[in-house]
Amino acid sequence: xxxxxxxSRTGRPRSATADAAILAATREALVELGWSKLTLGDxxxxxxxxxxxxxxxxxxKNELVVDAVAxxxxxxxxxxxxxxxxxxxxxxxxxxxILALPEARSGLMAVVAEATRxxxxxxxxxxxxxxxxxxxxxxxxxxxxxxxxxxxxPDPASSARTVDLIFDMVAGAVVHRTLxxxxxxxxxxxxxxxxxxxxxxxxxAPPPADV
Amino acid sequence: xxxxxxxSRTGRPRSATADAAILAATREALVELGWSKLTLGDxxxxxxxxxxxxxxxxxxKNELVVDAVAxxxxxxxxxxxxxxxxxxxxxxxxxxxILALPEARSGLMAVVAEATRxxxxxxxxxxxxxxxxxxxxxxxxxxxxxxxxxxxxPDPASSARTVDLIFDMVAGAVVHRTLxxxxxxxxxxxxxxxxxxxxxxxxxAPPPADV
Amino acid sequence: xxxxxxxSRTGRPRSATADAAILAATREALVELGWSKLTLGDxxxxxxxxxxxxxxxxxxKNELVVDAVAxxxxxxxxxxxxxxxxxxxxxxxxxxxILALPEARSGLMAVVAEATRxxxxxxxxxxxxxxxxxxxxxxxxxxxxxxxxxxxxPDPASSARTVDLIFDMVAGAVVHRTLxxxxxxxxxxxxxxxxxxxxxxxxxAPPPADV
Amino acid sequence: xxxxxxxSRTGRPRSATADAAILAATREALVELGWSKLTLGDxxxxxxxxxxxxxxxxxxKNELVVDAVAxxxxxxxxxxxxxxxxxxxxxxxxxxxILALPEARSGLMAVVAEATRxxxxxxxxxxxxxxxxxxxxxxxxxxxxxxxxxxxxPDPASSARTVDLIFDMVAGAVVHRTLxxxxxxxxxxxxxxxxxxxxxxxxxAPPPADV
DNA sequence: GAGTAAACGAGACGGTACGTCAAGTCTTGCG
DNA sequence: CGCAAGACTTGACGTACCGTCTCGTTTACTC
Numbered sequence: 001x002x003x004x005x006x007x008s009r010t011g012r013p014r015s016a017t018a019d020a021a022i023l024a025a026t027r028e029a030l031v032e033l034g035w036s037k038l039t040l041g042d043x044x045x046x047x048x049x050x051x052x053x054x055x056x057x058x059x060x061k062n063e064l065v066v067d068a069v070a071x072x073x074x075x076x077x078x079x080x081x082x083x084x085x086x087x088x089x090x091x092x093x094x095x096x097x098i099l100a101l102p103e104a105r106s107g108l109m110a111v112v113a114e115a116t117r118x119x120x121x122x123x124x125x126x127x128x129x130x131x132x133x134x135x136x137x138x139x140x141x142x143x144x145x146x147x148x149x150x151x152x153x154p155d156p157a158s159s160a161r162t163v164d165l166i167f168d169m170v171a172g173a174v175v176h177r178t179l180x181x182x183x184x185x186x187x188x189x190x191x192x193x194x195x196x197x198x199x200x201x202x203x204x205a206p207p208p209a210d211v
Numbered sequence: 212x213x214x215x216x217x218x219s220r221t222g223r224p225r226s227a228t229a230d231a232a233i234l235a236a237t238r239e240a241l242v243e244l245g246w247s248k249l250t251l252g253d254x255x256x257x258x259x260x261x262x263x264x265x266x267x268x269x270x271x272k273n274e275l276v277v278d279a280v281a282x283x284x285x286x287x288x289x290x291x292x293x294x295x296x297x298x299x300x301x302x303x304x305x306x307x308x309i310l311a312l313p314e315a316r317s318g319l320m321a322v323v324a325e326a327t328r329x330x331x332x333x334x335x336x337x338x339x340x341x342x343x344x345x346x347x348x349x350x351x352x353x354x355x356x357x358x359x360x361x362x363x364x365p366d367p368a369s370s371a372r373t374v375d376l377i378f379d380m381v382a383g384a385v386v387h388r389t390l391x392x393x394x395x396x397x398x399x400x401x402x403x404x405x406x407x408x409x410x411x412x413x414x415x416a417p418p419p420a421d422v
Numbered sequence: 423x424x425x426x427x428x429x430s431r432t433g434r435p436r437s438a439t440a441d442a443a444i445l446a447a448t449r450e451a452l453v454e455l456g457w458s459k460l461t462l463g464d465x466x467x468x469x470x471x472x473x474x475x476x477x478x479x480x481x482x483k484n485e486l487v488v489d490a491v492a493x494x495x496x497x498x499x500x501x502x503x504x505x506x507x508x509x510x511x512x513x514x515x516x517x518x519x520i521l522a523l524p525e526a527r528s529g530l531m532a533v534v535a536e537a538t539r540x541x542x543x544x545x546x547x548x549x550x551x552x553x554x555x556x557x558x559x560x561x562x563x564x565x566x567x568x569x570x571x572x573x574x575x576p577d578p579a580s581s582a583r584t585v586d587l588i589f590d591m592v593a594g595a596v597v598h599r600t601l602x603x604x605x606x607x608x609x610x611x612x613x614x615x616x617x618x619x620x621x622x623x624x625x626x627a628p629p630p631a632d633v
Numbered sequence: 634x635x636x637x638x639x640x641s642r643t644g645r646p647r648s649a650t651a652d653a654a655i656l657a658a659t660r661e662a663l664v665e666l667g668w669s670k671l672t673l674g675d676x677x678x679x680x681x682x683x684x685x686x687x688x689x690x691x692x693x694k695n696e697l698v699v700d701a702v703a704x705x706x707x708x709x710x711x712x713x714x715x716x717x718x719x720x721x722x723x724x725x726x727x728x729x730x731i732l733a734l735p736e737a738r739s740g741l742m743a744v745v746a747e748a749t750r751x752x753x754x755x756x757x758x759x760x761x762x763x764x765x766x767x768x769x770x771x772x773x774x775x776x777x778x779x780x781x782x783x784x785x786x787p788d789p790a791s792s793a794r795t796v797d798l799i800f801d802m803v804a805g806a807v808v809h810r811t812l813x814x815x816x817x818x819x820x821x822x823x824x825x826x827x828x829x830x831x832x833x834x835x836x837x838a839p840p841p842a843d844v
Numbered sequence: 845g846a847g848t849a850a851a852c853g854a855g856a857c858g859g860t861a862c863g864t865c866a867a868g869t870c871t872t873g874c875g
Numbered sequence: 876c877g878c879a880a881g882a883c884t885t886g887a888c889g890t891a892c893c894g895t896c897t898c899g900t901t902t903a904c905t906c
Contacts, residue, residue: 009904010848010849010850010903010904010905011848011849011850011851011902011903011904012849012850012851012852012901012902012903012904013850013851013902013903013904014850014851014852015851015852018851018852034325034327034328035324035325036325039891039892039893040892040893040894041891041892041893042892048853049852049853050852050853050854050855051853051854051855051893051894051895052851052852052853052854052894052895052896053851053852053853055894055895056851056852060893060894102327105327106324106327106328108324109320109321109323109324109327110320110321110324110325112320112324112390112391113246113247113317113319113320113321113323113324113390114245114246114247114321115390115393116245116316116317116320116390116393117245117317122393125391130391130392149413150412150413161403162403164392164394165400165403165404165407166407166412167387167392168384168387168388168391168392169380169383169384169387169404169407169408171383171387171391172380172382172383172384172385172386172387172388172391173379173380173383173384174383175383175386175387176379176380176382176383176386177379177383179323179324179326179327180323180326180336180341180379180382180383181341181375181378181379182326182327182333183375189376192372192373192376193376193380196376196377196380196408196411197380197407197411197412198411198412198413199410199411199413200407200408200409200410200411201361201377201408201409202360202361202409202410220872220873221872221873221874221879221880221881222871222872222873222879222880222881222882223870223871223872223880223881223882223883224871224872224881224882225881225882225883226882226883229882229883250860250861250862251861251862251863252860252861252862253861260883260884261883261884261885261886262862262863262864262884262885263863263864263865263882263883263884263885264882264883264884266863266864267882267883271863437877437878440878456747456749456750457746457747458747461865461866461867462866462867462868463865463866463867464866466879470879471878471879472878472879472880472881473867473868473869473879473880473881474868474869474870474877474878474879474880475877475878475879477867477868477869478877478878482867482868483867524749527749528746528749528750530746531742531743531745531746531749532742532743532746532747534742534746534812534813535668535669535739535741535742535743535745535746535812536667536668536669536743537812537815538667538738538739538742538812538815539667539739544815547813552813552814571835572834572835583825584825586814586816587822587825587826587829588829588834589814590806590809590810590813590814591802591805591806591809591826591829593805593809593813594802594804594805594806594807594808594809594810594813595801595802595805595806596805597805597808597809598800598801598802598804598805598808599801599805601745601746601748601749602745602748602758602763602801602804602805603763603797603800603801604748604755605797611798614794614795614798615798615802618798618799618802618830618833619802619829619833619834620833620834620835621832621833621835622829622830622831622832622833623783623799623830623831624782624783624831624832642899643853643854643855643898643899643900644853644854644855644856644897644898644899645854645855645856645857645896645897645898646855646856646897646898647855647856647857648856648857651856651857672886672887672888673887673888673889674886674887674888675887677858681858682857682858683857683858683859684858684859684889685856685857685858685859685889685890685891686856686857686858688889688890689856689857693889
């Protein structure tokens with residue numbers, strides 16, 4: 001999250017509870033106010049903390065919100081449901097349920113938007129949010145290959161590209177459904193989505209003539 | 212965009228050039244400053260217009276940026292490339308090229324983020340950005356069905372659901388690739404993406420053993 | 423009040439009623455809002471007149487208010503009450519009753535304050551407000567000299583100085599009483615004031631021991 | 634001037650120098666621009682202070698100017714010149730010399746005008762400007778009574794009324810001479826004024842026939 | 845268990861932008 | 876050309892947060 005120079009061993013140590021209180025207050029404020037009306041002064045007040053304490057730990061609103069939202073993704077995991085399709089549906093539903101939380105909806109897109117002009121922020125998001133999800137894709141694929149549902153990809157570079165592609169497709173679709181179309185990514189939708197993802201558009205409907 | 216009561220026929224009419232100047236200035240400022248550092252006062256100055264003139268036409272930053280970005284999507288069209296796959300690749304590339312513009316990158320995600328807490332804004336985005344793209348999906352599908360590449364869907368409700376799903380998948384994947392992964396949605400990527408979209412994950416790689 | 427070039431004889435003539443309506447609306451606004459919150463746009467609306475019409479006649483707020491307030495002083499006159507003391511009391515009470523009107527209180531001091539930095543405005547005030555009152559002082563003195571209550575002053579320069587002095591004393595005292603001390607200049611006060619003015623401080627109280 | 638709750642002992646203390654700089658800047662701006670063109674933003678800039686700092690201490694232009702002008706009256710005092718007439722001339726000259734300052738001319742009338750619609754402002758003016766002067770009248774009268782120039786007034790209520798009357802007459806005359814007539818209240822004028830004030834109009838000229 | 849160094853709360857500080865308001869000017873079309 | 880309507884530029888308003896800076900106070904380590 002944030003670290004102090006290892007040399008500083010003297011003086012009063014930072015309050016551990018303050019960190020937690022600030023992140024909780026940030027999420028609370030995100031729910032009530034949304035990203036754009038969230039102010040650091042207000043967060044500090046909610047957390048029962050002085051503004052300086054907050055600035056001692058985070059550089060600004062962006063960094064703070066990334067950390068606050070990232071904690072929501074801690075619980076993601078991939079239970080083995082027996083088949084690739086079921087595994088995908090499971091993890092997509094988990095992802096969708098997080099995006100349904102107002103604190104995530106408000107904050108996530110906003111920091112992504114900010115990150116278009118801030119490389120460090122983009123890296124922070126990648127490290128604390130994206131990679132945590134991408135790990136599940138890797139895990140799911142390995143499992144599917146073990147089951148024989150997917151062939152092994154020998155070339156590591158091409159393999160990485162495929163993972164990235166799939167991840168962009170999964171995460172992108174859920175995000176777009178949830179935030180842009182503003183419709184719930186419920187079980188029915190996830191099922192349809194998984195169908196297309198696995199079998200393609202053509203395979204979805206009765207098989208085409210030839211192609 | 213914005214309209215006045217049709218009854219108001221008296222008084223000095225609004226300057227038509229001002230509108231265009233403001234929207235152009237907004238895009239310019241988006242490129243240089245990005246969403247969060249864009250200020251309406253600065254936009255007004257760039258447009259050679261008073262702040263009040265700007266506020267007379269738009270309620271705030273969000274509405275202004277939506278309109279400014281929406282104009283970028285005016286040029287989208289779907290040339291007939293002969294096959295569904297080629298059509299998809301064509302339109303996805305067009306979409307990706309717009310998202311590659313800095314004025315779109317900076318602004319689009321931000322207004323979407325704002326829209327999570329503002330129904331009217333969400334509707335404005337849908338009307339001026341999303342629907343303009345969704346039309347292409349409809350058109351492409353009709354063409355594919357005419358070619359026999361896709362079967363006709365008799366049930367209109369299910370048909371609409373399918374269009375929405377495909378649209379979320381296409382737009383979401385491109386957006387995620389471009390803004391979150393921060394990698395270019397170039398021809399190679401679009402080709403891979405189209406492959407998965409049409410034939411599914413399983414069909415992408417060399418066919419699996421059995422299943 | 424204001425004049426147009428005598429050459430302009432063509433075109434639509436100015437509405438005579440507009441002038442009266444504007445001045446009346448100005449006084450109404452002075453009562454309701456006071457000087458500082460009075461706006462020309464509001465006056466125009468109250469008068470049922472366009473702002474341009476107002477600006478065509480007056481240069482600004484100051485000039486307009488002077489004219490609006492000056493009309494209040496039109497009615498001042500000096501009935502012959504038989505003695506200098508009674509005449510003074512009469513005119514002072516008249517003056518006080520005008521200053522008791524909210525439209526005068528609010529506006530008069532404000533334009534005087536503005537006039538400290540605007541020679542033309544000061545002249546306008548002098549012409550339309552001050553001189554109208556000073557005339558009464560002259561008249562009253564002539565009458566008193568005719569009655570033998572005051573000796574004639576042969577030197578015209580010294581005579582003018584005395585009139586100015588008396589006028590400053592009378593007007594100043596009433597204004598200060600009314601606006602700064604914020605107490606009514608009622609009959610009792612006017613009587614005491616007139617006593618001091620005519621007989622002096624020493625003569626006011628029972629005569630001092632010696633001196 | 635302005636005070637904070639005595640309990641507030643925490644937090645960064647207010648800068649003492651800022652207060653002085655602001656008041657000085659206010660007087661400077663009054664001289665250069667006059668009341669109506671004085672803006673708080675400009676004052677803040679002149680004082681090298683942020684606008685917020687200014688608003689933290691004063692509610693608005695009126696209060697600020699009253700305090701800035703009030704400081705000019707700090708130096709008023711009443712040296713014993715040996716006779717009532719000489720004392721009066723002395724203090725009136727002092728008062729006139731303050732009113733001759735452009736910072737006082739511009740500001741004082743304007744705040745008085747504002748005070749006609751603002752009880753709190755009127756009280757503030759009374760406390761910081763008027764009472765400071767009225768004290769001198771009281772002192773002068775006591776001294777004159779001690780000298781035997783004036784008889785003691787046994788009734789306290791009537792005594793207070795007399796002081797108020799004299800004060801309105803003195804202050805009103807000087808103000809009117811200076812600001813409305815826009816003539817200097819120089820020694821000659823003050824001498825004439827004192828003559829009338831002490832001996833009355835009748836006593837000023839060669840003694841009238843009878844009365 | 846005294847000293848010390850950093851964290852802490854409070855809140856003032858210099859800034860920047862906000863969104864609004866009024867001033868005074870400039871088109872419109874109608875009379 | 877006068878006039879009502881209303882858009883226009885300009886510039887100040889008073890507010891809200893920003894991120895920084897004192898203050899005086901607390902709290903843990905260290906000697």
